[in-house]
Amino acid sequence: MEKAVRKERRVFMTGNEVVAWAALAAGAVHMFGYPITPQNEIMHYWRRLAPEYGRGFLQTEDELSAGFTAIGAIIAGKAAFSATAGPGTILFQEPLSMAEMMRLPLVLVVQQRGGPSTATVIYSQQEVTLACFGGNGEGMRLVYSTASHQELYDYTIKAFHHAWSYRFPTLVLGDGYQAKMREALIIYDPAERGWEAIPAEPILGPERIQGGGRPLLHLRNAFSVEEELAEVLREHLDDFARAAPELVEYEFTGEPGAEILVAAHGIVGRAARAAVEELRAEGRPVNFFRAITLRPFPEEALLEALRISGGAMLVVESAVGQFGRMARLAVAGEPLRSFKTLYRPGVGIAAEEIKEAVLA
Amino acid sequence: MSELSMPRCWNRETKPHSFCPGCGHGLVLKALGMAVDELELAEQVTFACDIGCSLLAWNFFNFPSLQTHHGRTIPVMVGLKKADSKRVAVAYMGDGGGYSIGLQHLVSTAVRDDPVTVILVNNTVYAMTGGQMAPTTLPGQKTETTPFGRDEAETGFPLKGPELLAGVVHPEAYLARGTVAQVLRLKKTIQKGLETQRKGHFAFIEALSTCPTNWRTNAAATWSFLEREMSDYYQTAEIPH
Numbered sequence: 001m002e003k004a005v006r007k008e009r010r011v012f013m014t015g016n017e018v019v020a021w022a023a024l025a026a027g028a029v030h031m032f033g034y035p036i037t038p039q040n041e042i043m044h045y046w047r048r049l050a051p052e053y054g055r056g057f058l059q060t061e062d063e064l065s066a067g068f069t070a071i072g073a074i075i076a077g078k079a080a081f082s083a084t085a086g087p088g089t090i091l092f093q094e095p096l097s098m099a100e101m102m103r104l105p106l107v108l109v110v111q112q113r114g115g116p117s118t119a120t121v122i123y124s125q126q127e128v129t130l131a132c133f134g135g136n137g138e139g140m141r142l143v144y145s146t147a148s149h150q151e152l153y154d155y156t157i158k159a160f161h162h163a164w165s166y167r168f169p170t171l172v173l174g175d176g177y178q179a180k181m182r183e184a185l186i187i188y189d190p191a192e193r194g195w196e197a198i199p200a201e202p203i204l205g206p207e208r209i210q211g212g213g214r215p216l217l218h219l220r221n222a223f224s225v226e227e228e229l230a231e232v233l234r235e236h237l238d239d240f241a242r243a244a245p246e247l248v249e250y251e252f253t254g255e256p257g258a259e260i261l262v263a264a265h266g267i268v269g270r271a272a273r274a275a276v277e278e279l280r281a282e283g284r285p286v287n288f289f290r291a292i293t294l295r296p297f298p299e300e301a302l303l304e305a306l307r308i309s310g311g312a313m314l315v316v317e318s319a320v321g322q323f324g325r326m327a328r329l330a331v332a333g334e335p336l337r338s339f340k341t342l343y344r345p346g347v348g349i350a351a352e353e354i355k356e357a358v359l360a
Numbered sequence: 361m362s363e364l365s366m367p368r369c370w371n372r373e374t375k376p377h378s379f380c381p382g383c384g385h386g387l388v389l390k391a392l393g394m395a396v397d398e399l400e401l402a403e404q405v406t407f408a409c410d411i412g413c414s415l416l417a418w419n420f421f422n423f424p425s426l427q428t429h430h431g432r433t434i435p436v437m438v439g440l441k442k443a444d445s446k447r448v449a450v451a452y453m454g455d456g457g458g459y460s461i462g463l464q465h466l467v468s469t470a471v472r473d474d475p476v477t478v479i480l481v482n483n484t485v486y487a488m489t490g491g492q493m494a495p496t497t498l499p500g501q502k503t504e505t506t507p508f509g510r511d512e513a514e515t516g517f518p519l520k521g522p523e524l525l526a527g528v529v530h531p532e533a534y535l536a537r538g539t540v541a542q543v544l545r546l547k548k549t550i551q552k553g554l555e556t557q558r559k560g561h562f563a564f565i566e567a568l569s570t571c572p573t574n575w576r577t578n579a580a581a582t583w584s585f586l587e588r589e590m591s592d593y594y595q596t597a598e599i600p601h
């Protein structure tokens with residue numbers, strides 16, 4: 001399989017193009033996809049580039065099939081992924097839940113669009129709950145929320161590595177603005193930054209030797225008794241809890257004695273950062289927190305940030321409390337001086353509005 | 361069943377199997393086991409079973425096997441085959457999984473001529489969930505959701521899968537219907553299905569099967585329903601296309 005990116009270079013691309021290049025650079029072998037705006041160009045770019053680098057593509061009959069064909073390829077030991085949005089993210093809960101149960105490293109890029117249902121093809125941050133907890137289980141997934149094209153590139157690469165290393169399905173959240181907008185970034189060969197090849201291997205078959213030297217020949221998704229399931233889930237939950245400290249990522253800037261902490265994720269985090277910088281320039285001490293992993297959630301870091309910020313927080317998101325609920329839960333029990341929200345479901349948020357909300 | 365008659369690729373540790381007495385699933389899996397043994401394919405086969413009574417087959421064989429998600433066994437095997445074309449992919453499912461919740465996958469896979477072998481067990485009911493109407497339930501047949509008999513005016517006619525696919529498959533694809541009443545013939549049919557996949561084409565075999573538990577039939581009535589009602593409605597043959 002030929003390397004797609006050898007020399008580091010500065011490029012100016014749409015977010016969808018970035019994802020296609022990131023997946024190629026990471027060493028993904030197959031993409032399975034079904035058209036939905038605003039992610040279509042991920043598929044288009046991948047489809048055109050894939051043959052040059054010895055990679056595969058299949059346009060499936062729906063997102064269920066996209067997810068389950070990817071799972072089949074993964075079981076055969078190949079890094080495979082898909083991309084979707086909105087109603088497609090709903091259908092993806094089926095394969096994601098199977099991937100959670102069977103610990104399959106399914107990678108899914110979600111370019112969030114307005115919801116519920118068909119709504120808009122434009123933009124939102126309304127797919128957070130679905131991305132984190134959409135399955136009929138406990139949310140045993142890794143979810144990254146990206147704020148720039150550079151992060152789309154970096155975290156798509158990371159998603160493949162962590163999915164295969166930790167064996168949890170992994171989602172990269174972008175949104176329609178990021179998907180369609182052009183921005184400068186550096187693309188690079190992941191090997192140059194210390195990422196070895198994706199640790200992919202057949203998940204089922206004589207090659208896969210388990211404890212006692214027995215080959216793994218039978219993979220299960222259904223259990224007959226409660227105790228059997230409980231035992232398996234306990235192991236998964238423990239693995240997730242153990243991995244969480246290694247996986248959580250966030251951005252924090254601030255100092256003790258601030259009047260408030262502004263918390264956000266994704267590209268709203270960018271507007272929030274800009275608002276905080278302007279307020280500081282005007283002499284207002286305001287702190288800033290951006291969650292990069294939504295699963296596992298950077299709970300302790302947020303709590304610490306809130307303490308430094310004197311117990312006052314403003315949560316900003318293009319949804320009604322999907323991120324806010326997780327933030328609120330992370331600081332539950334902590335005495336709060338104030339908890340303000342700026343929620344705009346399916347609508348972009350400018351730095352100016354965030355400034356106003358801080359000052360209100 | 362005696363030790364001697366057990367196909368070599370069967371996993372002895374999981375026998376006797378856990379299907380109900382008189383269930384046809386075991387006979388379909390016997391035909392598959394014999395077909396794989398005779399073609400010496402045990403090293404190549406990966407077997408995936410759907411959710412339905414087919415899930416009981418998850419550790420039935422000595423080859424790599426997995427349970428999937430209801431209706432989604434075909435795409436899992438399509439993806440597996442795409443990623444590793446040396447494997448022989450067998451997707452095993454019920455009539456609910458293949459003809460109802462997963463029908464879009466069956467038709468699309470047939471249209472694309474994906475090189476996988478699909479074996480679908482037609483027992484005229486959703487067995488695992490307690491005997492509801494399936495797409496294959498016969499006119500007048502009583503099930504939990506057709507307690508007065510299937511009314512075609514309301515629910516349409518039973519779906520004939522291979523005949524449905526005949527309109528869309530590649531000329532080299534293989535379509536057939538067999539029955540557990542003729543296990544050796546069923547084995548030959550499955551062999552052709554496996555060989556078709558190895559030649560790079562799609563193969564689909566429906567097996568008429570029995571579910572005495574949900575039919576609430578004794579041995580004689582079970583056999584008679586299979587051999588008369590079902591076989592009258594569903595032609596057991598290779599389906600021309």
Ligand SMILES: Cc1ncc(C[n+]2csc(CCOP(=O)(O)OP(=O)(O)O)c2C)c(N)n1
Pocket residue numbers: 411412413414430453454455456457458481483485486487488489494
């Ligand atoms: C998405 C989903 N819907 C419903 C079910 C419940 N369910 C389990 S098995 C089954 C039907 C099985 O019938 P069939 O496919 O005919 O297999 P059989 O048990 O008759 O062999 C259903 C509806 C499920 N597991 N998943």
Ligand code: SF4
Pocket residue numbers: 378379380381382383384385413483487488570571572573574
């Ligand atoms: S319920 Fe029917 S199909 Fe299921 S194992 Fe029993 S007899 Fe077989």
Ligand SMILES: [Mg+2]
Pocket residue numbers: 412454455456481482483484485486487494
């Ligand atoms: Mg059935």
